[in-house]
Amino acid sequence: MNDNNLLEKVVALAKRRGFIFPGSEIYGGLAGTWDYGPMGVEFKNNLKRLWWKDIVYHRDDMVGIDAAIMMNPKAWEASGHVEAFTDPLVECKVCHKRFRADHMFELLEAIHRKSTRAGAISLTDKQKDMLLCEKKPGEHELKDFTEPKNFNLLVKAYLGIIEGQQSEIFLRGEITNGVHVNFRNVVDSTRVKIPFGIAQMGKAFRNEITPGNFIYRSREFEQMETQFYIKPNDEEGEKWFEYWKKDRMDWYLSLGIKPDNIRFRDHEDKERAHYARLATDIEYNTPWGWQEIMGIHHRGDWDLSRHGKFSGKNMTYKDSITGEEFIPWDIETSAGVDRSILFLLFDAYTEDEKRVYLKLNPKIAPIKAAVFPLLGNKPELIDLAKKIYRDLQEKIDGKIAWDDRGNIGKRYLYQDEIGTPFCITVDFQSLEDQTVTVRDRDSMKQERVKIEDLYLKLQKYLL
Numbered sequence: 504m505n506d507n508n509l510l511e512k513v514v515a516l517a518k519r520r521g522f523i524f525p526g527s528e529i530y531g532g533l534a535g536t537w538d539y540g541p542m543g544v545e546f547k548n549n550l551k552r553l554w555w556k557d558i559v560y561h562r563d564d565m566v567g568i569d570a571a572i573m574m575n576p577k578a579w580e581a582s583g584h585v586e587a588f589t590d591p592l593v594e595c596k597v598c599h600k601r602f603r604a605d606h607m608f609e610l611l612e613a614i615h616r617k618s619t620r621a622g623a624i625s626l627t628d629k630q631k632d633m634l635l636c637e638k639k640p641g642e643h644e645l646k647d648f649t650e651p652k653n654f655n656l657l658v659k660a661y662l663g664i665i666e667g668q669q670s671e672i673f674l675r676g677e678i679t680n681g682v683h684v685n686f687r688n689v690v691d692s693t694r695v696k697i698p699f700g701i702a703q704m705g706k707a708f709r710n711e712i713t714p715g716n717f718i719y720r721s722r723e724f725e726q727m728e729t730q731f732y733i734k735p736n737d738e739e740g741e742k743w744f745e746y747w748k749k750d751r752m753d754w755y756l757s758l759g760i761k762p763d764n765i766r767f768r769d770h771e772d773k774e775r776a777h778y779a780r781l782a783t784d785i786e787y788n789t790p791w792g793w794q795e796i797m798g799i800h801h802r803g804d805w806d807l808s809r810h811g812k813f814s815g816k817n818m819t820y821k822d823s824i825t826g827e828e829f830i831p832w833d834i835e836t837s838a839g840v841d842r843s844i845l846f847l848l849f850d851a852y853t854e855d856e857k858r859v860y861l862k863l864n865p866k867i868a869p870i871k872a873a874v875f876p877l878l879g880n881k882p883e884l885i886d887l888a889k890k891i892y893r894d895l896q897e898k899i900d901g902k903i904a905w906d907d908r909g910n911i912g913k914r915y916l917y918q919d920e921i922g923t924p925f926c927i928t929v930d931f932q933s934l935e936d937q938t939v940t941v942r943d944r945d946s947m948k949q950e951r952v953k954i955e956d957l958y959l960k961l962q963k964y965l966l
């Protein structure tokens with residue numbers, strides 16, 4: 504990434520064009536929450552729909568579920584989250600601000616190593632946040648901070664109607680548990696046989712110590728996950744772990760992410776989550792360095808064994824042919840929806856002398872095509888354009904936009920900024936020969952296309 508202001512530019516475009524707004528903005532916001540606007544929700548739904556098609560519909564070894572966000576708290580004890588879902592927290596003794604110790608030490612190291620003014624090194628949001636501390640960054644020493652203590656990231660909620668008798672529950676810290684607790688139900692109610700997977704997507708909540716970098720680290724976010732159950736042996740484990748790594752990398756590449764901006768990073772022993780035997784991240788080259796977009800984890804039998812133990816229920820699987828009975832191992836893929844959105848925006852953001860545009864793959868672009876009458880005050884143009892608009896909207900799986908405001912150049916520029924791949928204009932010639940102009944977002948070239956051919960032309964890019 505060589506544009507140092509890319510994050511700021513993407514945040515500004517996201518707000519200006521209705522992708523993402525700060526959560527409850529009119530009340531001053533709520534740290535770590537974001538609201539998706541009219542473009543953002545289309546973009547996000549397109550991404551999730553593509554993921555679901557790829558993972559659930561295009562495979563015969565995967566089924567989907569949608570489990571409740573609120574779960575019996577025992578599930579979180581069983582999965583180890585109550586005990587071990589923590590980040591190390593330190594507090595500055597001067598200003599009492601709290602930071603993640605691992606991030607803090609990185610910052611101190613950077614500052615002291617470079618021994619330079621803060622402006623001379625590239626700082627992340629959370630690092631900039633620290634500069635609001637009363638001490639200047641160069642003056643900070645390790646002794647200014649309390650000893651790191653473990654801070655649990657699970658968000659608590661209170662359920663029940665009688666004051667004082669409400670039970671404390673957790674909002675899910677990852678969407679995974681809802682799948683594992685339903686393993687038995689899925690095996691008993693469907694025709695799946697090992698190896699098979701269960702896919703799910705939905706919201707997760709974490710009391711992040713330092714949310715930041717826009718939607719990169721939020722307190723409420725969405726995940727898309729697969730839990731793939733296999734026979735419990737090392738060879739199978741390694742085979743499927745490698746398989747899912749490649750499969751997920753290929754999926755991101757198929758969305759159009761530039762190959763130079765995406766890579767694998769294997770976890771070292773000390774950084775692996777409490778449940779993981781092997782872990783690899785897929786990372787994206789953000790303006791503040793390589794960052795995780797998704798994780799692939801070999802979870803072994805951690806989850807099913809623990810849920811079996813804590814619930815007293817049988818979590819084994821019986822092979823119908825061999826009669827062999829075992830607790831399956833699980834290879835997990837866990838992607839952040841919001842991080843995928845952010846990194847796709849970084850990748851697509853393009854500027855030239857004339858304009859800013861998003862070079863998004865048409866499959867994920869919020870608007871598939873926009874239809875314009877050349878002039879907004881000629882009923883004959885409007886009638887034909889409206890007919891085309893309604894007809895396309897009927898047939899195309901995604902949003903078609905209508906715009907008859909202002910001059911045509913401005914309409915094109917607006918659609919460019921939100922990444923609309925095609926703009927269709929109905930002009931006076933259209934009334935005579937039943938053709939329209941189709942303008943390509945990236946080349947800005949226009950061609951005349953017969954109205955009857957429009958659907959097939961668009962559909963070619965959307966499948």
Ligand code: GAP
Binds near residue numbers: 719
């Ligand atoms: N079930 C495994 C799991 O949750 P994780 O690495 O903690 O693993 C998976 O999270 C993905 O969820 C991450 O790669 C990231 O994309 C997304 N994610 C995690 N915490 C997030 C946060 N605070 N804000 C936005 N996305 C987050």
